[in-house]
Amino acid sequence: MITTLKIIYESIVQALQSLRGNKMRTFLSLLGIVIGIFCIIAVKSAVDSLQDSIVSGFNELGSDVLYVEKQPWNEDPGQNWWKYARRPNPSYSDYERIRNRSNLADEVSFTIFTGGKTAKYKSNSVSNSFIMGASYELNQIQNLVIEKGRYFTPNEYNNASNKVILGYLMAQELFGNIEPVGKFIKLFGQKFQVIGVLKSEGENPFNFMNFDEVCWIGYNTVRKFVNVKEDNRYIGRMLNVKAKEGVDLNDLQDELTGLLRAKRKLKPSEENNFSLNQLSMITDMLDSVFGVLSLAGGIIGFFALLVGMFSVANIMFVSVKERTNIIGIKKALGAKGNVILLEFLVESVILCVIGGVMGLVTVFGVLKVLSSVTPFAMELSLSNAAFGVLTSIAVGIIAGIIPAFQASKMNPVDAIRA
DSSP states (O other): OHHHHHHHHHHHHHHHHHHHHTHHHHHHHHHHHHHHHHHHHHHHHHHHHHHHHHHHHHGGGOTTEEEEESSOTTSOTTTTHHHHHTSOOOOHHHHHHHHHHOSSEEEEEEEEEEEEEEEEETTEEEEEEEEEEEOTTHHHHSOOOEEEEOOOOHHHHHTTOOEEEEOHHHHHHHHTTSOOTTOEEEETTEEEEEEEEEOOOOSOTTOSSOGGGEEEEEHHHHTTTSOOOTTOTTSEEEEEEEEOTTOOHHHHHHHHHHHHHHHTTOOTTSOOSSEEEOHHHHHHHHHHHHHHHHHHHHHHHHHHHHHHHHHHHHHHHHHHHHTHHHHHHHHHTTOOHHHHHHHHHHHHHHHHHHHHHHHHHHHHHHHHHHHHHSSSOOOOOHHHHHHHHHHHHHHHHHHHHHHHHHHHTOOHHHHHHO
16 A cells, blocks of 8 residues: 555656656647646536526426416427417416315415506605516415515405515615615505515526516405406416425326316317426426537537547657666566556546646636626536546546556566667
8 A cells, every 4th residue: 555655656746747847748738638628617517507597597486386378388489379379378267276176286376467567665766666466375386585574464465455575676776775674665556565575586697587676465466456357468477386295296287287178168179278387398408408518518628638638648658768767677676567557557647637627727717707797607516626637537547558558568678778
């Protein structure tokens, strides 16, 4: 064990001496390793950062929730547009049907969205406010965190009380540094008491909805001021169904299909006039897209690493030739072939790891610059950094195995004479 550690230490010293002694040759040889690691890890990190940002934006949807919509999420919106446009919108009566008849649903919520209203507090006002009127169960389905205050009470919801929960930015714009909870704002021409403020969602451009700017009121309240009839094309609608714990979404989907077909009086020969969507439909599409991007970066990086690998192998062949007589002396003094093999193999790995680290440092710097100009954070994760180092080690082993094997098989007499 001590001998092995000593060999590794000496190999590291020799690799560093090779770097110092032949700076230009070593730099040009390692350039391929640097470029290869940069291509692979930079693309992988950028794709992972983008994917994490998108997925976190959709995480508020919930992975155990089905969404009743007119159009499926996994199709191009422009494809068959007229077909889906003719479908009825999800309605409050659909919500009631599912809530009363479903055995597999844990919670069901119905939400409408509208804009064009002005929210006021004293001299401060926000025009074209984003109004969300939701049934009482939404808080059990949507991943929204109330940072200040509280949620609606059952009595407030059922009695259509003028209570409102504000998004973080909405509260900031209306109240500034003033504590908003308990204050009254003017909305729909009437006073609404602020009972809560949502936690900030940050500046993720891929958020499913921008709840930072929402005015959240109960569905029973919003129907006093907004036409919520099914033929109103100027409001958005969302019908969410959360599965009970342990229930497979496919089973829930089958149950909802039967309930909605019966409610909408569809004949057996007629196709569904609704779509049941889930988060996995989006993530599956993203995986295929990001897989292609990662593959493209991997191919570019592979060829760069291939060039670098031959360059490092060339360095190792030169190193073996320059130290032929030293190898002969070591073998004459009793050094075994595997010791010589390990010595040159470690040197090759060290050279490649140095190139890999240089590539990772370059990736880190580039991602920092890109993070300052892109709307989402781009980071070099520990897993990607570890992958880069392991790739460098693998390249070092492949590049150094033939020169190291050649050195280990040298005849000591011929080597000393050379």
